[in-house]
Amino acid sequence: MGLLSPARISQLDYCLRYFNMTWRQGEGESNSNNHMEGDLMMQRAVMFTAVLMAILGGTLCVVGLERLIRGRSTLFSMVRFLLRFTFVLFLPLLSYMASHAEGKEGQLQFVLLWLLLIELVRKKVEVMVRSADGSFSRAADRFRPMGHSDEVTRLVWIGYLIYSSIIGQGSTLVMTMFSILWLLALAKLGQRVLNEWRAQESLAAAGSAHLISGYMQHVLEEEESQSGGGGSGSGASTDPMANCKYLVMGEEKLVLKKTGQQPNSKVLTTPHCGYGVGRFPHDQDEQKHVHLLIDVNKVKSLVTVNQIWSELKQTPAPLCCFSNRWRNFIDHLRFLCLSFSFFKLLRRRFEHYPMVEVGSKMARRLMLEGLLNNHEKEPDRNAINAFRVLQLELDFLDNYYQAGVPVVISAPWLFFVNFLMSLLFVSIYVFAVLVIVTLGADENLGRYIIIAMLLVITLLSIEITELLTVYLFSNWFLVHLLCLYTAPGSCLWNCLAKPIICSFIAFRFLVFNSFKLMLRLTGRQIKTTKIKIKQVSILQDCEPIKKLFAWASHVTLATEAKVAIVESLKGIDLGTGNVSLPHISGFNSRGKTATEIILACHLATELLDMAHGKRKKKKKKQQRQPEDCDRTVATTLSRFCMYLVARAPELLPDNEPWVSDRYEEVKSCLKEASRRCYCGAWGRQSWKAVMETNKEHLKNPTAWAGVKLFQQVRTEDSAAAWKNLAEFWVKLLIYLAPSNDVEGHANALASSGGDLITCLWAFCTHAGIRRQHEDDGNQV
Structure with missing residues (x-):
């Protein structure tokens, strides 16, 4: 009975309770340690991914500019793919940190900041690597409100997280910063919707293929009337390029604003046209007709290839020491405008609009005699120029079906507004980071600040790359400036605007040559006229060892x-x-x-x-x-x-x-x-x-x-x-x-x-x- 005395029972109960408490405490400490190790590992993963994204963003800016000079032989596509890959990898890591931020006010605030910034980057990164199926079609320009439903849902969810986690629980300044940032993100979404809608309604972007079809019908009718139906034109004995009326820019001026017949109006139709096959011969079913009411007087105000060809031919060199290089640059500008005109014509093939000039002697003479001869005595130069025009045409076509180009063509001012809004968002974002740092006391605050700044670098790199490559230094903007330069204008326009245009073109010329010099100093080859083609040998493909090293090798044509x-x-x-x-x-x-x-x-x-x-x-200089x-x-x-x-x-x-x-x-x-x-x-x-x-x-x-x-x-x-x-x-x-x-x-x-x-x-x-x-x- 002594073993079961009340004192013994009390001591035994105390020991059992102490042991149980100690065991539970030890288990809790173990789970807490595992949880802390998991959080630390995820933070390091987020840090590593953010560093990778910032590096790729900076590389994208450099390679994007390099691509404007060296053409497609750069790593631009690979960098874009890797940037999207790291972005997709960053999202689940961010989700993990958001779900484990309970009780950590500083971490939760930074995660919400990252989510807001990611929403600005998401759309741009998602379109970097797009599917080729259906991307080259009339549907690519179509505005779809449901296409932005996911973005609206994400922004609403982020707004709810801000409201439930920040509003009413933090300082007034922090609440104000988060509210402004969320409203700016919402405004950016609204601007993207406006951009797509404007691009769809623009006659210079989505409606261009329809207008080009009508315009080429008008050109072909004039050509046939002048040649008596032969289709060779009145200027058959002269340079085809000097008589080429292919449109470069300004097709939106053709459309009459008012309905009904006007004194100078003309109705253009494209009868007997199958999509992309032309009138010669009639061998396919009709798919799409064009009916267009145009102002005939406006046709003379359009910028065509023959105007560019003759106007740029008279342009003097700014400095005698650069005369040869400047002349080559002028020839490049002429071929660039010709490529842009070809791009507008070829767009109709992808968007199923009639190509009425295809098969006519006018078109064949322009391509076979004009493009393949271009008044050069050297056969090598003829071939290089011809292939360069075709390469630039495909570049224009490929770039058009990306997100930013239709916006630039339809309304360039919207593009600048987008860039300025991004700068405003970044400024308030950095200020919000400083406010959180001042008020917060998290031990991982330094790591959070670095991640936030790396995301800012990524956003700015993408925005700057888009601004320079899609707009300021793009070939499209250069063609636009050349059209403004060659278009007739008033005396004030000729005295003020044209010198500014010439100055910018000369500045672009100097910038590109400086960049070429830097590439040469780093050992990078600059051959914009080369074509890389893939090679497969059936003999090598039969051998297991050689097949691994020669699956599809590349050589220069x-x-x-x-x-x-x-x-x-x-x-x-x-x-x-x-x-x-x-x-x-x-x-x-x-x-x-x-x-x-x-x-x-x-x-x-x-x-x-x-x-x-x-x-x-072959030895050097050996024929x-x-x-x-x-x-x-x-x-x-x-x-x-x-x-x-x-x-x-x-x-x-x-x-x-x-x-x-x-x-x-x-x-x-x-x-x-x-x-x-x-x-x-x-x-x-x-x-x-x-x-x-x-x-x-x-x-x-x-x-x-x-x-x-x-x-x-x-x-x-x-x-x-x-x-x-x-x-x-x-x-x-x-x-x-x-x-x-x-x-x-x-x-x-x-x-x-x-x-x-x-x-x-x-x-x-x-x-x-x-x-x-x-x-x-x-x-x-």
Whole structure:
């Protein structure tokens, strides 16, 4: 009984209670430690992501300016992708910190500040990497209120968090700062809605394609009336560029504000027009007609290519020491305006408006004689200029379907208002950070301040990049200034405005040349005229080791190849504009599809290149032999066509499953023949054995046709063989370029910025060049 005395029971109860309390306290301390470690890890992750976003934002600004000079050969797209990736990664980390901010007033206030700033960045980052599906269409300009429903929901939720967490619980100054910032974020959302609505209603942005269709109908009718229906125009013996009435800017002036017939009005219609095919010939169903009431007197006030061409030709150099460089810059400005005009014409193809001039002699003469000659005696310069115009045209087209460009075109002042509002938001944001720091006492306050400032740097970097690349230093703004400069004006305009425009153009010229000098000092090449094309060799693709290193390599398109393509385009008949399937001696292409022809002739070209051994490296200032030039053209274009078969079948005339199946069959046949001929090993000797094989060892008819063609051309003179192959591949590439598959080229342009085949497709679209079947003469 002594063990159960009241004193013993009291002592035992005390010990049990103490032990239980100690155990629970220890468990609580353990959970608290784990929670603190988790918070610390998340804070470090947020810090790391914010640092990465700030670095990428600064890099985006530099690379964006570099892209204006060096073209698409920069890392601009990759930086935008990485910035969006880090932004998406930052959102769940921020959500975690917001959910674990209970009892931490300083952390909660900073998280709310970050959320408000993120809402300003979100829309810009989301459109950086867009889907190519449907982005090049009339729907891209359409205003959709439901498209902003997510933004409204997020802002309402953030406002509720501010109201429930800050309003009534903090100081008056903090409450005021958060209220102003939330209202500014709401105003920015309203401005984005206004921007989209204005871009949709603007005749210079969304309505431009419709007006261009009507204007080109007017130009074509005038051309036909002057030439008596022949379509060649009254100035057929002069420079086509000097008589080119393609519109550069000012189409919004055509539309009459009042309805009904006016004394100087004219109704324009586009009868017998299918989308993107023109009036010559009538071979497709009608899709969309244009009916437009214009003021005929306003036509003379429009800025056209011939005005730019003649006005800029008379511009003197500002300094004698820069005369040659300035003249090259003036030529670049002229071609830039021509590219912008082509971009407006090509937009109709994507938005399904009629291209009435396509197929006319006026259009073919402008493209085949004007663009491909441009009054230069050197063939190399002709080819470089022609491809440069096409590249700039595709750049304009790709940039237009991004978020900021339609806003700039429709109402530039809205763009400046957006930038000024962002600066106002940042100023109040920084002031709010200082207020929270003054009133707060959180141990992690320093880390929160750094994250807040890094987000500010990211926002400013994106805004500055957009301001410089989309507006101030953009090619569109330069074209706009040139149109203002060449447009007729009053004496006051000529004395005040034009010198300012010239000063800004000269300033841009000096800035770009300074930036080019900096790039050269850092070892960066500046070749704005080069075209990078992808290469695939079916022999390398059959070998497992080489396949890893040559999946789709890039090479610079040689000038010899550009010249060969341009010379072949010049030979197209102005009257018909038809291109037929090329033939090469020793290969029967009758009954074969384009995919089978590419596979067989590519195999023959690769085997011949291997049989002739490695090419000797050209020394500096050493002129290349014609045979070496032809060999370069043939192998480069052959591997590019094989790249289309292996990696981009949607750009070929044949359907994609057929292209993929034929490619896999030929590749499997070559693998089996190589292993059987040389004991299962890979290498040069195995392909030499394939060169000597016969039809029994090559079961695939396409592979055997390629080997048979190689065995025949190998017996010919090497110079003649390479010349014939080079001509064949040039003509085959031109034969593949015309296409009605607008969606395929839109996807290629939106994803990779377009390629050589897309440049040629744009050229063939403007000139009305079409494929013709050799048997029945039908155009395809």
